[in-house]
Amino acid sequence: MEYRGMKKWRPFATLPEQYIGLQEIINEQEEVAQPVLTEEQMEQINFTLIEALHTNKQVYLTYYKKGQPITEKGFIQFVDSLGNLFVFIDEVFELKNKMKLSELIDVRLA
Structure with a gap:
């Protein structure tokens, strides 16, 4: 008789x-509703974005995407308040990212 050792097995891996389907259900349960910002919070976000744009300082951006709040660090390159759009360059990959201002939850100077 030969010893087979400890083998990993998944009893329900046949389907x-x-x-x-289970992963989709788990992802749906982890979703968070997008917070509604007050006028003061939106004004503060706009002020911080413009300050970071003019002084070329890094910011921590918290935005809402696919049911999850995401925080990234980067530089603001362009802000268009009328078009509800801004462009930032992330710190990790140095890629330009276009995003809607309505997706922003919070902006803090680094």
Whole structure:
């Protein structure tokens, strides 16, 4: 008789569709509703964005995407209040990211 050692096994791995469905359910449960900002908060965000743009300081951006709040660090390159758009360069990959101002939750100077 030969010793097989400890083998990993997944008892319910016969249906891969089941894992896809379970992952979707888990993701839906982890979703957070987008917070509604007051006028004061929106004014503060606009002020901070413009200050970071003119002084070329790094900012921490917290935005809402696909049910999750995401925080990134980067530089503001362009702000268009009328078009509800801004462009920032993230610190990690140095990529330009276009985003709607309505997706922003918070902006802080680094």
